[in-house]
Amino acid sequence: xxxxxxxxxxxxxxxxxxxxxxxxxxxxxxxxxxxxxxxxxxxxxxxxxxxxxxxxxxxxxxxxxxxxxxxxxxxxxxxxxxxxxxxxxxxxxxxxxxxxxxxxxxxxxxxxxxxxxxxxxxxxxxxxxxxxxxxxxxxxxxxxxxxxxxxxxxxxxxxxxxxxxxxxxxxxxxxxxxxxxxxxxxxxxxxxxxxxxxxxxxxxxxxxxxxxxxxxxxxxxxxxxxxxxxxxxxxxxxxxxxxxxxxxxxxxxxxxxxxxxxxxxxxxxxxxxxxxxxxxxxxxxxx
Numbered sequence: 001x002x003x004x005x006x007x008x009x010x011x012x013x014x015x016x017x018x019x020x021x022x023x024x025x026x027x028x029x030x031x032x033x034x035x036x037x038x039x040x041x042x043x044x045x046x047x048x049x050x051x052x053x054x055x056x057x058x059x060x061x062x063x064x065x066x067x068x069x070x071x072x073x074x075x076x077x078x079x080x081x082x083x084x085x086x087x088x089x090x091x092x093x094x095x096x097x098x099x100x101x102x103x104x105x106x107x108x109x110x111x112x113x114x115x116x117x118x119x120x121x122x123x124x125x126x127x128x129x130x131x132x133x134x135x136x137x138x139x140x141x142x143x144x145x146x147x148x149x150x151x152x153x154x155x156x157x158x159x160x161x162x163x164x165x166x167x168x169x170x171x172x173x174x175x176x177x178x179x180x181x182x183x184x185x186x187x188x189x190x191x192x193x194x195x196x197x198x199x200x201x202x203x204x205x206x207x208x209x210x211x212x213x214x215x216x217x218x219x220x221x222x223x224x225x226x227x228x229x230x231x232x233x234x235x236x237x238x239x240x241x242x243x244x245x246x247x248x249x250x251x252x253x254x255x256x257x258x259x260x261x262x263x264x265x266x267x268x269x270x271x272x273x274x275x276x277x278x279x280x281x282x283x284x285x286x287x
Contacts, residue, residue, distance in 0.1 A: 053087030
């Protein structure tokens with residue numbers, strides 16, 4: 001039986017398409033709300049700007065810890081859970097249609113997982129100034145919508161610049177190697193259940209397996225096979241947590257006829273068996 005994984009929508013609580021708040025301290029009510037949500041998805045972007053304190057949680061079964069001053073983004077559809085949430089700073093929830101295309105591209109086309117990033121104190125001050133202006137105009141119902149949207153774009157743009165710089169997306173030119181790597185990772189996301197080898201993707205891309213492996217490793221630091229395995233493992237973890245399917249049934253769902261091979265691969269890559277993972281996470285993350 002599948003678990004009911006709730007997806008929360010901003011439109012259910014506001015018609016404005018965004019919620020922007022200054023978090024001065026995490027109240028008991030906030031802690032209770034977080035606990036009640038448990039593991040869930042949001043259909044919108046979440047941006048956190050921590051000015052003091054820290055936050056801990058899980059996104060797609062990758063644990064994260066953010067310590068101030070830092071910024072963090074959770075994308076629409078990502079499964080996440082907050083373990084602790086004790087910080088002062090800014091919280092922004094915003095629908096995708098209010099986020100500029102170039103900003104969405106930074107996150108959606110990222111070659112690496114989006115993790116919390118530390119920022120310099122001077123940049124934190126500038127970001128706070130922008131946040132203060134946005135908050136002032138957002139709360140004023142008589143504000144010109146063009147001004148409010150411009151301030152929102154500026155604030156999100158400043159947040160996004162941190163992630164763009166970290167992934168070198170501002171420095172790396174759109175070379176053939178980068179384009180091929182993006183194409184490869186997109187193909188993997190859509191075909192990992194049926195295509196398991198770099199050679200299969202190389203054939204789709206009309207390049208040699210050797211060249212594909214070299215290109216992907218040069219751009220990401222990891223060979224092509226690594227990224228195929230990572231996509232498989234992430235989906236396996238989701239199925240182990242959200243369903244009551246047996247490990248054999250999950251192996252079949254992911255395209256493995258050899259259940260024993262799948263089990264060995266999972267154990268090798270995660271350092272624990274599939275059943276141990278299921279047991280541990282059922283205890284750690286509430287439904």
